[in-house]
Amino acid sequence: MTEPEAHESRRAVLHRSWAADLDAVTLYALLRLRSEVFVVExxxxxxxxxxxxxxxxxRHLWIGEEGRIVATARLLEHDEPGGPVFQIGRLCVARSARGRGDGARLLVAALAEVGDRPCRLEAQTYLVAxxxxxxxxxAGAEYMEDGIPHVPMLRRGRV
Known part of the structure; x- marks a missing residue:
């Protein structure tokens, strides 16, 4: 786990953990937030x-604030011919924390992990811009997944 990075305007802390280092309580909180946003909301x-x-x-990334997780993302690494390709997914922000830049902050942190290698994601259509x-x-046509329009997207590697 890397050292947390404190945000100046609030007590929000950015965390990163490999799956093997993730404790059960944190994993539960990450899954709960994802369920609140993707399943319930x-x-x-x-x-x-x-x-x-x-x-x-x-790799899991999340922002914790005052004892609760307010945003999360997951970074997968796939071995493919030509080298590793990353995939960002499950990025979500709690309703109460939206509009503060936490989603962008997680995305920047995930892309720092990716570096110059290719990265994919399956964007909900309203987030393409x-x-x-x-x-x-x-990187493809719009499709429906679980009743929500999505678009495959790719950030090409620079290696």
Missing amino acids: QASPYLDPDGRDLLPAT MYARFGFER
């Missing part, structure tokens, strides 16, 4: 725990 019943949260190469500001481009 977006009324999209789907099985969030997909078996990838505890893979050895999985936000991800484009971070160098992601559409």
Whole structure:
């Protein structure tokens, strides 16, 4: 786990952990927030725990504030011909914490982990412009997943 980075205007702390180093209480809090946003708030019943949260190469990033997790993202690493490709997913922010830049802060932290290597994500369509500001481009047609329109996006590697 890396040292937390404190945010000046609030007591929000950015954390990063490999899957193997993630304790059960934190994993539970991450899964709870994801369920609150993706399942309850977006009324999209789907099985969030997909078996990838505890893979050895999985990294979890989250922002904690006053004893609770207010934002989270997951970074997967896939070995592919030509080298590793990363995938950012499960990025969400608690309703009470939106509009403060926590989602962008997590995205910047995840992209720092990725470096100059390629990175994919499956964006909810309404967020395409936000991800484009971070160098992601559409990489396919819009599709429906769990009743929500999504667009595959790719940030090409610079290696």
